[in-house]
Amino acid sequence: MLSQRMKNLKPYVPGEQPQDRSYIKLNTNENPYPPSPKIGAFLKDVDPENLRRYPDPTSLDLRRAIAARFNLDPKNVFAGNGSDEVLSFTFYAFFDSSEGDVLFPEFTYTFYPVYCDFYGIHYQRIPLANDLRVRLNDYLPPRQSCGVILANPNAPIGIALPLSEIESFMEKYPRDRVVVIDEAYIDFGGQSAVPLIKRYANLLVIHTYSKSRSLAGIRLGFALGSQPLIDALTAVKDSFNSYPIDRLAQKIGEIAISDTTYYQQLTTKIISERNRLTTALQRWNWEVPPSSANFIFARKKGLSGKDVYQTLKNNGILVRYFDIEGIRDFVRITIGTSDEINALLSEIKANF
Ligand SMILES: *Cc1c(COP(=O)(O)O)cnc(C)c1O
Numbered sequence: 093m094l095s096q097r098m099k100n101l102k103p104y105v106p107g108e109q110p111q112d113r114s115y116i117k118l119n120t121n122e123n124p125y126p127p128s129p130k131i132g133a134f135l136k137d138v139d140p141e142n143l144r145r146y147p148d149p150t151s152l153d154l155r156r157a158i159a160a161r162f163n164l165d166p167k168n169v170f171a172g173n174g175s176d177e178v179l180s181f182t183f184y185a186f187f188d189s190s191e192g193d194v195l196f197p198e199f200t201y202t203f204y205p206v207y208c209d210f211y212g213i214h215y216q217r218i219p220l221a222n223d224l225r226v227r228l229n230d231y232l233p234p235r236q237s238c239g240v241i242l243a244n245p246n247a248p249i250g251i252a253l254p255l256s257e258i259e260s261f262m263e264k265y266p267r268d269r270v271v272v273i274d275e276a277y278i279d280f281g282g283q284s285a286v287p288l289i290k291r292y293a294n295l296l297v298i299h300t301y302s303k304s305r306s307l308a309g310i311r312l313g314f315a316l317g318s319q320p321l322i323d324a325l326t327a328v329k330d331s332f333n334s335y336p337i338d339r340l341a342q343k344i345g346e347i348a349i350s351d352t353t354y355y356q357q358l359t360t361k362i363i364s365e366r367n368r369l370t371t372a373l374q375r376w377n378w379e380v381p382p383s384s385a386n387f388i389f390a391r392k393k394g395l396s397g398k399d400v401y402q403t404l405k406n407n408g409i410l411v412r413y414f415d416i417e418g419i420r421d422f423v424r425i426t427i428g429t430s431d432e433i434n435a436l437l438s439e440i441k442a443n444f
Pocket of ligand 1: 176201304
């Protein structure tokens with residue numbers, strides 16, 4: 093009954109979204125604050141009559157708003173149903189094993205190898221430095237590759253690459269292969285590579301509404317790049333689902349991307365809680381690589397990630413650990429509100 097393709101499928105495992113009790117949820121990097129209040133005002137006035145019709149298949153108003161925010165043209169913007177969908181189309185459109193493997197860091201977003209397996213693309217995981225940083229020289233020729241994908245800041249570690257390093261990498265990387273920078277966490281302190289896309293036609297930058305924009309529930313993401321890259325993504329979309337973004341999400345995305353003042357305040361609070369949590373844990377002898385994201389990655393000698401996860405879960409706090417050789421002793425903790433971080437700190441103090 094099942095195709096061979098289906099039998100070989102190894103799906104991504106998303107972080108838990110338990111429904112059994114209420115937890116302090118610090119496990120899937122959602123924003124602890126509500127989205128722009130302008131969205132509530134819009135939703136109150138929605139006329140259901142409008143939902144009778146299909147949405148704009150090109151999401152033009154949304155792409156215009158995103159383009160304006162980044163000083164680009166709408167033809168440099170592709171919008172999708174969550175950045176996971178944009179990433180999936182990206183792997184399909186640009187990576188082809190006949191030209192070499194796609195390269196990404198050994199520890200990074202665990203969806204990348206899933207897309208590779210789904211599309212039959214070969215990949216190589218490139219080891220990180222001892223301090224868990226990405227070493228971009230390892231991604232350059234003579235190592236063969238059909239493309240590179242990097243999360244910056246890297247997940248689940250949180251360390252960001254400086255723009256100067258990305259720029260000198262782009263100078264040396266072959267111009268006929270695509271470099272993808274997944275900037276899901278860029279608003280929490282990294283330097284965006286968006287200013288480089290006018291100079292490098294092979295650079296694609298991907299953003300999401302799920303983290304800094306507090307809209308994981310509407311599923312929106314976008315890619316920014318040269319027109320040939322955007323046209324390719326559009327062709328892939330039109331071969332899968334020509335109306336992926338619903339009417340409400342298009343409008344909400346437009347409102348959110350324009351309300352920079354509101355989101356700046358959220359980001360500032362999250363960064364300050366991140367720094368407070370990092371300092372407190374370091375004082376208790378936890379090792380915490382410097383994070384530029386809305387999460388930290390932390391471990392303490394003698395503790396396994398699984399034990400930390402389980403003890404905190406028993407006490408009503410969810411964090412994430414990865415059952416992956418090399419990072420098993422870490423937990424990834426999403427930055428919540430001050431109250432949530434206080435609750436976490438008192439559980440950590442009591443138990444570890
Ligand atoms: C959360 C995350 C995404 C997925 O974002 P969605 O827009 O919610 O699909 C993509 N890349 C990385 C690195 C992430 O952490």
